[in-house]
Amino acid sequence: MAKADYEEATRGGGADRQAEFKDDRKGVLGHLHHILHQNPALVPLLVLVGAVIVFGFLNANFWRISTLSIIFQQIGIVGLLGIAQTLVILTAGIDLSVGAMAVLSSVIMGQFAFRYGIPPSFAVVLGLAAGTLMGAINGVLVAKLRIPPFITTLGTWQIFLATNYIYSANETIRSQDIDAEAPILKFWGNSFVIFDARVTYAVVLLLVLVAIVAYVLRATAWGRHLYAVGDDAEAAELAGVKKDALLIQTYALAGFFCAIAGWVMIGRFGSVSPSASTGVLGNIQAITAVVIGGISLFGGRGSIVGMFLGALIVGVFEMGLRMAGADAQWTYLLIGVLIIAAVAVDQWIRKVSA
Numbered sequence: 423m424a425k426a427d428y429e430e431a432t433r434g435g436g437a438d439r440q441a442e443f444k445d446d447r448k449g450v451l452g453h454l455h456h457i458l459h460q461n462p463a464l465v466p467l468l469v470l471v472g473a474v475i476v477f478g479f480l481n482a483n484f485w486r487i488s489t490l491s492i493i494f495q496q497i498g499i500v501g502l503l504g505i506a507q508t509l510v511i512l513t514a515g516i517d518l519s520v521g522a523m524a525v526l527s528s529v530i531m532g533q534f535a536f537r538y539g540i541p542p543s544f545a546v547v548l549g550l551a552a553g554t555l556m557g558a559i560n561g562v563l564v565a566k567l568r569i570p571p572f573i574t575t576l577g578t579w580q581i582f583l584a585t586n587y588i589y590s591a592n593e594t595i596r597s598q599d600i601d602a603e604a605p606i607l608k609f610w611g612n613s614f615v616i617f618d619a620r621v622t623y624a625v626v627l628l629l630v631l632v633a634i635v636a637y638v639l640r641a642t643a644w645g646r647h648l649y650a651v652g653d654d655a656e657a658a659e660l661a662g663v664k665k666d667a668l669l670i671q672t673y674a675l676a677g678f679f680c681a682i683a684g685w686v687m688i689g690r691f692g693s694v695s696p697s698a699s700t701g702v703l704g705n706i707q708a709i710t711a712v713v714i715g716g717i718s719l720f721g722g723r724g725s726i727v728g729m730f731l732g733a734l735i736v737g738v739f740e741m742g743l744r745m746a747g748a749d750a751q752w753t754y755l756l757i758g759v760l761i762i763a764a765v766a767v768d769q770w771i772r773k774v775s776a
Contacts, residue, residue: 463728465767466715469760470735477742484745491619493737498610498624499524499690499700500736502683503708504715504729505635506557506676511712512639513672514652514721515564515571519556520680521704522582525696527553528684529586532595532694535604542604550681556582557677561670583701590696597692611689624686628730631679636726648672652721710736714760718768735760 478485503520510517531549535542556578563574600607610624639645650658651665659665683704688694715732717724740753 463716463725463731465764466728466731466735469714470731470738473735473738473742477738477746480742481745484742487617487619489741489745491621491625493734493741494625494628495622495690496740497711497733497737498622498628499683499686499704500707500711501628501730501733502631502679502686503700503704504711504733505631505726506679506683507708507712508715508717508724508726508729509635509648509672509676509679510571511717511719512648512652512721512724513669514655515669515673516575516709516719517557517560517571517673517676518575518705519560519579519582520676520683520708521700521702522579522586523553523556523677523680524684524687524704525698525701526556526582526586526589526684527681528687528694528698529590529696531607531685531688532600532604533590535607536595536599542606545604546606546685549684550678553681553684554674554678557680558670558674560677561673564673565666565669579705586696586701592696594696595694600688600693607685607694608689608692610686611692622689624689627682627686631682632726632730639726644668644671649722653723707736710757710761713764714757716764716768719765720768723768 474484483489503524506520507517527549530552531542531545534540534545534548540548560571560575560578563569563578564571597608610627611622613620613622615621639648647658647663647668650661650663651668655665683700687698687700691698711733712724712729713719713732714735715724715728715730717728717732736757739756743753743756744750
Protein backbone atom coordinates (compact mmCIF):
# COMPACT_ATOMS: atom_id res chain seq x y z
CA MET A 423 0.00 0.00 0.00
CA ALA A 424 2.82 2.35 0.83
CA LYS A 425 4.50 1.53 -2.46
CA ALA A 426 1.29 2.21 -4.36
CA ASP A 427 0.88 5.51 -2.56
CA TYR A 428 4.47 6.46 -3.43
CA GLU A 429 4.02 5.55 -7.10
CA GLU A 430 0.83 7.56 -7.31
CA ALA A 431 2.51 10.49 -5.61
CA THR A 432 5.38 10.48 -8.07
CA ARG A 433 2.98 10.10 -11.01
CA GLY A 434 0.42 12.59 -9.85
CA GLY A 435 0.71 14.66 -6.70
CA GLY A 436 4.49 14.84 -6.63
CA ALA A 437 4.72 15.75 -10.30
CA ASP A 438 2.06 18.38 -9.81
CA ARG A 439 3.92 19.87 -6.88
CA GLN A 440 7.14 19.98 -8.90
CA ALA A 441 5.34 21.64 -11.83
CA GLU A 442 3.84 24.21 -9.50
CA PHE A 443 7.30 25.08 -8.17
CA LYS A 444 8.63 25.62 -11.68
CA ASP A 445 5.60 27.68 -12.64
CA ASP A 446 6.19 29.91 -9.61
CA ARG A 447 9.75 30.59 -10.64
CA LYS A 448 8.73 31.16 -14.23
CA GLY A 449 5.85 33.30 -13.07
CA VAL A 450 8.14 35.78 -11.29
CA LEU A 451 10.31 36.26 -14.36
CA GLY A 452 7.27 36.17 -16.59
CA HIS A 453 5.58 38.87 -14.56
CA LEU A 454 8.65 41.11 -14.67
CA HIS A 455 9.05 40.46 -18.37
CA HIS A 456 5.39 41.32 -18.95
CA ILE A 457 5.75 44.61 -17.10
CA LEU A 458 8.86 45.63 -19.06
CA HIS A 459 7.39 44.43 -22.35
CA GLN A 460 4.11 46.29 -21.86
CA ASN A 461 5.79 49.40 -20.40
CA PRO A 462 9.06 49.91 -22.30
CA ALA A 463 9.39 53.43 -20.88
CA LEU A 464 9.41 52.19 -17.27
CA VAL A 465 13.17 51.61 -16.99
CA PRO A 466 14.22 55.02 -18.43
CA LEU A 467 11.57 56.68 -16.24
CA LEU A 468 13.10 55.14 -13.11
CA VAL A 469 16.61 56.10 -14.26
CA LEU A 470 15.46 59.67 -14.92
CA VAL A 471 13.77 60.06 -11.53
CA GLY A 472 16.80 58.59 -9.77
CA ALA A 473 19.19 60.91 -11.63
CA VAL A 474 17.11 64.00 -10.81
CA ILE A 475 17.05 63.06 -7.12
CA VAL A 476 20.80 62.35 -6.95
CA PHE A 477 21.88 65.49 -8.80
CA GLY A 478 19.44 67.54 -6.73
CA PHE A 479 21.13 66.39 -3.53
CA LEU A 480 24.56 67.11 -5.02
CA ASN A 481 23.50 70.65 -5.93
CA ALA A 482 20.18 72.08 -4.72
CA ASN A 483 20.13 74.53 -7.65
CA PHE A 484 19.56 71.58 -9.94
CA TRP A 485 15.92 71.41 -8.79
CA ARG A 486 15.22 74.99 -9.85
CA ILE A 487 12.67 75.51 -12.61
CA SER A 488 15.21 77.55 -14.56
CA THR A 489 17.65 74.60 -14.61
CA LEU A 490 15.01 72.20 -15.85
CA SER A 491 14.01 74.75 -18.49
CA ILE A 492 17.59 74.88 -19.78
CA ILE A 493 17.68 71.07 -19.98
CA PHE A 494 14.51 71.04 -22.07
CA GLN A 495 15.93 73.69 -24.39
CA GLN A 496 19.13 71.70 -24.84
CA ILE A 497 17.32 68.51 -25.84
CA GLY A 498 14.96 70.20 -28.30
CA ILE A 499 16.87 69.32 -31.47
CA VAL A 500 17.91 65.87 -30.25
CA GLY A 501 14.32 65.13 -29.28
CA LEU A 502 13.03 65.97 -32.77
CA LEU A 503 15.74 63.89 -34.41
CA GLY A 504 14.89 61.17 -31.90
CA ILE A 505 11.27 61.13 -33.09
CA ALA A 506 12.50 60.56 -36.65
CA GLN A 507 14.94 57.88 -35.54
CA THR A 508 12.31 56.14 -33.40
CA LEU A 509 9.89 55.74 -36.29
CA VAL A 510 12.58 54.15 -38.45
CA ILE A 511 13.99 51.89 -35.72
CA LEU A 512 10.51 50.60 -34.87
CA THR A 513 10.44 49.14 -38.40
CA ALA A 514 13.71 47.30 -37.59
CA GLY A 515 15.67 49.84 -39.64
CA ILE A 516 18.04 52.68 -38.80
CA ASP A 517 18.67 56.13 -40.26
CA LEU A 518 22.22 57.46 -40.06
CA SER A 519 21.34 60.52 -42.14
CA VAL A 520 18.99 62.32 -39.72
CA GLY A 521 21.55 64.95 -38.73
CA ALA A 522 22.57 65.66 -42.33
CA MET A 523 18.93 66.00 -43.41
CA ALA A 524 18.32 68.51 -40.62
CA VAL A 525 21.32 70.67 -41.54
CA LEU A 526 20.65 70.55 -45.30
CA SER A 527 17.00 71.46 -44.72
CA SER A 528 18.01 74.49 -42.65
CA VAL A 529 20.50 75.55 -45.32
CA ILE A 530 17.81 75.26 -48.01
CA MET A 531 15.49 77.48 -45.96
CA GLY A 532 18.20 80.09 -45.52
CA GLN A 533 19.59 80.02 -49.05
CA PHE A 534 16.17 80.14 -50.70
CA ALA A 535 15.26 83.18 -48.62
CA PHE A 536 18.53 85.09 -49.04
CA ARG A 537 20.05 83.89 -52.31
CA TYR A 538 16.89 83.70 -54.41
CA GLY A 539 14.72 86.25 -52.61
CA ILE A 540 11.91 83.77 -51.99
CA PRO A 541 9.50 84.89 -49.23
CA PRO A 542 10.88 83.44 -45.99
CA SER A 543 7.61 81.68 -45.10
CA PHE A 544 7.62 79.89 -48.45
CA ALA A 545 11.32 79.12 -48.03
CA VAL A 546 10.47 77.33 -44.80
CA VAL A 547 7.81 75.28 -46.60
CA LEU A 548 10.31 74.35 -49.30
CA GLY A 549 12.83 73.32 -46.65
CA LEU A 550 10.26 71.08 -44.97
CA ALA A 551 9.38 69.58 -48.36
CA ALA A 552 13.07 69.00 -49.11
CA GLY A 553 13.52 67.12 -45.85
CA THR A 554 10.48 64.98 -46.60
CA LEU A 555 11.85 64.22 -50.07
CA MET A 556 15.24 63.21 -48.67
CA GLY A 557 13.52 60.85 -46.26
CA ALA A 558 11.39 59.41 -49.08
CA ILE A 559 14.54 58.72 -51.10
CA ASN A 560 15.87 56.69 -48.18
CA GLY A 561 12.58 54.83 -48.02
CA VAL A 562 12.54 53.97 -51.72
CA LEU A 563 16.11 52.67 -51.59
CA VAL A 564 15.26 50.48 -48.59
CA ALA A 565 11.80 49.29 -49.68
CA LYS A 566 12.13 48.99 -53.45
CA LEU A 567 15.82 48.26 -54.03
CA ARG A 568 16.11 46.18 -50.85
CA ILE A 569 19.33 47.92 -49.80
CA PRO A 570 19.88 47.42 -46.04
CA PRO A 571 18.90 50.55 -44.08
CA PHE A 572 22.36 50.86 -42.50
CA ILE A 573 24.10 50.93 -45.89
CA THR A 574 21.44 53.14 -47.48
CA THR A 575 21.52 55.85 -44.85
CA LEU A 576 25.29 55.65 -44.41
CA GLY A 577 25.55 56.54 -48.08
CA THR A 578 22.87 59.23 -48.09
CA TRP A 579 24.31 60.74 -44.92
CA GLN A 580 27.52 61.49 -46.80
CA ILE A 581 25.62 62.59 -49.91
CA PHE A 582 23.36 64.99 -48.01
CA LEU A 583 26.25 66.36 -45.97
CA ALA A 584 28.41 66.93 -49.04
CA THR A 585 25.46 68.53 -50.88
CA ASN A 586 25.01 70.82 -47.91
CA TYR A 587 28.59 72.12 -48.17
CA ILE A 588 28.61 72.33 -51.97
CA TYR A 589 25.25 74.06 -52.29
CA SER A 590 25.91 76.59 -49.52
CA ALA A 591 29.54 77.18 -50.49
CA ASN A 592 30.09 76.80 -46.75
CA GLU A 593 28.51 80.22 -46.25
CA THR A 594 26.93 81.07 -42.89
CA ILE A 595 23.93 83.38 -42.80
CA ARG A 596 24.39 85.65 -39.81
CA SER A 597 21.92 86.19 -37.00
CA GLN A 598 21.53 89.93 -37.57
CA ASP A 599 20.68 89.38 -41.23
CA ILE A 600 18.01 86.84 -40.29
CA ASP A 601 16.55 89.23 -37.70
CA ALA A 602 16.35 92.00 -40.28
CA GLU A 603 15.05 90.09 -43.32
CA ALA A 604 13.67 86.68 -42.32
CA PRO A 605 12.74 86.53 -38.61
CA ILE A 606 10.42 83.58 -39.21
CA LEU A 607 13.50 81.39 -39.64
CA LYS A 608 14.23 81.96 -35.93
CA PHE A 609 10.62 81.58 -34.82
CA TRP A 610 11.20 78.53 -32.61
CA GLY A 611 13.94 80.37 -30.74
CA ASN A 612 11.41 82.87 -29.36
CA SER A 613 10.37 82.34 -25.76
CA PHE A 614 7.95 83.19 -23.00
CA VAL A 615 8.30 83.22 -19.22
CA ILE A 616 6.48 80.83 -16.92
CA PHE A 617 7.23 80.37 -13.20
CA ASP A 618 10.28 82.65 -13.59
CA ALA A 619 11.72 80.33 -16.24
CA ARG A 620 12.24 81.08 -19.92
CA VAL A 621 10.62 78.50 -22.17
CA THR A 622 11.23 78.54 -25.91
CA TYR A 623 8.56 77.72 -28.46
CA ALA A 624 10.76 74.81 -29.55
CA VAL A 625 10.18 73.10 -26.19
CA VAL A 626 6.42 73.41 -26.60
CA LEU A 627 6.71 72.10 -30.16
CA LEU A 628 8.67 69.05 -28.99
CA LEU A 629 6.13 68.20 -26.28
CA VAL A 630 3.21 68.56 -28.71
CA LEU A 631 4.86 66.41 -31.39
CA VAL A 632 5.80 63.71 -28.87
CA ALA A 633 2.15 63.59 -27.73
CA ILE A 634 0.83 63.45 -31.30
CA VAL A 635 3.23 60.74 -32.46
CA ALA A 636 2.60 58.72 -29.29
CA TYR A 637 -1.12 58.81 -30.04
CA VAL A 638 -0.63 57.86 -33.69
CA LEU A 639 1.57 54.89 -32.79
CA ARG A 640 -0.73 53.65 -30.05
CA ALA A 641 -4.23 54.36 -31.37
CA THR A 642 -4.19 54.19 -35.18
CA ALA A 643 -4.01 51.35 -37.70
CA TRP A 644 -0.93 52.94 -39.26
CA GLY A 645 0.87 52.81 -35.92
CA ARG A 646 -0.07 49.18 -35.35
CA HIS A 647 1.14 48.31 -38.84
CA LEU A 648 4.46 50.04 -38.08
CA TYR A 649 4.99 47.83 -35.04
CA ALA A 650 3.91 44.77 -36.97
CA VAL A 651 6.45 45.35 -39.74
CA GLY A 652 9.21 45.86 -37.18
CA ASP A 653 8.27 42.72 -35.27
CA ASP A 654 7.89 40.40 -38.28
CA ALA A 655 7.77 41.92 -41.75
CA GLU A 656 6.76 38.70 -43.52
CA ALA A 657 3.92 37.99 -41.11
CA ALA A 658 2.74 41.59 -41.46
CA GLU A 659 2.62 41.24 -45.25
CA LEU A 660 0.67 37.99 -44.96
CA ALA A 661 -1.77 39.87 -42.72
CA GLY A 662 -2.36 42.44 -45.46
CA VAL A 663 0.06 45.22 -44.45
CA LYS A 664 1.57 47.00 -47.45
CA LYS A 665 5.11 46.86 -46.16
CA ASP A 666 6.89 48.77 -48.94
CA ALA A 667 4.44 51.66 -48.87
CA LEU A 668 4.63 51.83 -45.08
CA LEU A 669 8.44 51.90 -45.11
CA ILE A 670 8.49 54.73 -47.65
CA GLN A 671 5.95 56.67 -45.61
CA THR A 672 7.96 56.11 -42.43
CA TYR A 673 11.25 57.30 -43.89
CA ALA A 674 9.54 60.27 -45.53
CA LEU A 675 7.92 61.22 -42.21
CA ALA A 676 11.31 60.87 -40.54
CA GLY A 677 12.73 63.29 -43.11
CA PHE A 678 9.92 65.73 -42.33
CA PHE A 679 10.73 65.67 -38.62
CA CYS A 680 14.41 66.19 -39.46
CA ALA A 681 13.47 69.25 -41.49
CA ILE A 682 11.52 70.59 -38.51
CA ALA A 683 14.64 70.00 -36.42
CA GLY A 684 16.60 72.00 -39.02
CA TRP A 685 14.15 74.89 -38.64
CA VAL A 686 14.47 74.69 -34.86
CA MET A 687 18.27 74.70 -35.24
CA ILE A 688 18.15 78.16 -36.78
CA GLY A 689 16.25 79.51 -33.79
CA ARG A 690 18.48 77.67 -31.33
CA PHE A 691 21.83 78.70 -32.82
CA GLY A 692 20.68 82.05 -34.23
CA SER A 693 22.19 81.49 -37.67
CA VAL A 694 22.10 79.19 -40.70
CA SER A 695 25.37 77.28 -40.61
CA PRO A 696 26.24 74.40 -42.96
CA SER A 697 28.99 73.47 -40.46
CA ALA A 698 26.59 72.87 -37.58
CA SER A 699 27.76 69.93 -35.47
CA THR A 700 24.31 68.36 -35.74
CA GLY A 701 25.21 67.12 -39.22
CA VAL A 702 27.76 64.73 -37.74
CA LEU A 703 26.74 64.27 -34.10
CA GLY A 704 22.96 64.36 -34.59
CA ASN A 705 22.86 60.73 -35.67
CA ILE A 706 24.68 59.47 -32.58
CA GLN A 707 22.70 61.71 -30.24
CA ALA A 708 19.36 60.54 -31.68
CA ILE A 709 20.31 56.86 -31.51
CA THR A 710 21.53 57.34 -27.94
CA ALA A 711 18.18 58.82 -26.89
CA VAL A 712 16.34 55.97 -28.62
CA VAL A 713 18.43 53.19 -27.06
CA ILE A 714 18.45 54.62 -23.54
CA GLY A 715 14.70 55.14 -23.94
CA GLY A 716 14.19 51.38 -24.11
CA ILE A 717 13.37 51.11 -27.82
CA SER A 718 14.56 47.83 -29.30
CA LEU A 719 17.10 48.15 -32.11
CA PHE A 720 15.58 44.94 -33.49
CA GLY A 721 12.30 46.74 -34.13
CA GLY A 722 8.71 46.21 -33.07
CA ARG A 723 8.96 47.33 -29.44
CA GLY A 724 9.29 50.68 -27.69
CA SER A 725 7.53 54.02 -27.44
CA ILE A 726 8.11 57.61 -28.42
CA VAL A 727 7.71 58.55 -24.75
CA GLY A 728 10.66 56.28 -23.96
CA MET A 729 12.79 58.14 -26.50
CA PHE A 730 11.77 61.45 -24.93
CA LEU A 731 12.78 60.14 -21.50
CA GLY A 732 16.06 58.91 -22.99
CA ALA A 733 16.80 62.38 -24.35
CA LEU A 734 15.96 63.87 -20.95
CA ILE A 735 18.29 61.42 -19.23
CA VAL A 736 21.17 62.56 -21.43
CA GLY A 737 20.31 66.21 -20.73
CA VAL A 738 20.01 65.61 -17.00
CA PHE A 739 23.36 63.80 -16.82
CA GLU A 740 25.11 66.52 -18.81
CA MET A 741 23.69 69.34 -16.70
CA GLY A 742 23.95 67.50 -13.37
CA LEU A 743 27.58 66.55 -13.79
CA ARG A 744 28.45 70.04 -15.00
CA MET A 745 26.81 71.61 -11.94
CA ALA A 746 28.57 69.07 -9.71
CA GLY A 747 31.92 70.19 -11.13
CA ALA A 748 32.76 66.82 -12.65
CA ASP A 749 34.94 66.32 -15.70
CA ALA A 750 32.89 66.33 -18.90
CA GLN A 751 34.27 62.90 -19.81
CA TRP A 752 32.23 61.39 -16.98
CA THR A 753 29.12 62.27 -18.98
CA TYR A 754 30.26 60.16 -21.93
CA LEU A 755 31.33 57.34 -19.63
CA LEU A 756 27.99 57.14 -17.82
CA ILE A 757 25.96 57.51 -21.02
CA GLY A 758 28.01 54.69 -22.53
CA VAL A 759 27.18 52.51 -19.53
CA LEU A 760 23.50 53.36 -19.91
CA ILE A 761 23.54 52.43 -23.60
CA ILE A 762 25.06 49.01 -22.90
CA ALA A 763 22.69 48.44 -19.98
CA ALA A 764 19.66 49.38 -22.09
CA VAL A 765 20.63 46.94 -24.85
CA ALA A 766 21.33 44.23 -22.24
CA VAL A 767 17.84 44.69 -20.78
CA ASP A 768 16.34 44.47 -24.27
CA GLN A 769 18.24 41.25 -24.96
CA TRP A 770 17.12 39.80 -21.64
CA ILE A 771 13.48 40.59 -22.42
CA ARG A 772 13.78 38.88 -25.80
CA LYS A 773 15.48 35.84 -24.23
CA VAL A 774 12.79 35.47 -21.57
CA SER A 775 9.98 35.89 -24.11
CA ALA A 776 11.54 33.17 -26.26
